[in-house]
Amino acid sequence: GENVGLHLPTLSVQEGDNSIINCAYSNSASDYFIWYKQESGKGPQFIIDIRSNMDKRQGQRVTVLLNKTVKHLSLQIAATQPGDSAVYFCAEIGGSNYKLTFGKGTLLTVNP
C-alpha cells in the first residue's frame, strides 16, 4: 500500500495538554479523509472526517486540518485525557475505486 509503515511514530503528552498528530497522504485524487482511533486489540473507531473542499472541521475536543497543497492532514486533541491513549490513523478515500487507505498510525500516550 502507499502509506503502510513498518514503524509506529509515537507522541507522549501530559494530561491536559493539547496533542497534534500529523499525517501525510500521497494520493492527490483523494477527496475524503477520516481519522480513526484504535485501542489495543480493538477495531478502528471513527473520530472525525473532512472532505477535500474544506480545510478545517471541528468536533468535540478534536479538530482536523487539511492542507491539500502539501497533502497534509492533522488531528488536534484539546485537553488530552488518559483515555485518549491509543493509536491514531488517518485514512483517505478517493480515486476511481473509493478504497479506504490507511496511513502508518501514531501511538499517543497520555501521562497522568
Add this chain to the structure above:
Amino acid sequence: GAVVSQHPSWVICKSGTSVKIECRSLDFQATTMFWYRQFPKQSLMLMATSNEGSKATYEQGVEKDKFLINHASLTLSTLTVTSAHPEDSSFYICSASVGLTEAFFGQGTRLTVV
C-alpha cells in the same frame, strides 16, 4: 451508530487447519465489506473488497485461494484462512460500507496459528 460484529474475537488453530471469520452488519445492509490484516505496530492493510453476490476483489499480493471470501448476503461476509501457517497469525479486521464513504469496523479477530 451502525454496528459491525466480528466473530470470533480470537482464535487459536493448528498449522494446516482452516479458520473461518464472520463479519456481520447488525442494523444495516452493507453493499460492500472490506477485509484488512494488521500486524503488530503496523497499519491496516487492505486484503480484499467484497460485494454481495459477486466475487471478491483481492489486493496485489494477497492469495485468493488462501484467503477465501464469501459475501452471501447484505449483512454477512466470511473470510476463511485455508491451510493456516504461523505466518498467517495476525489481527484481521472487517469493515462494512454504506454508500461510498461511510465505513464501520468490526472489533477484529486475533488469529494465532501454532
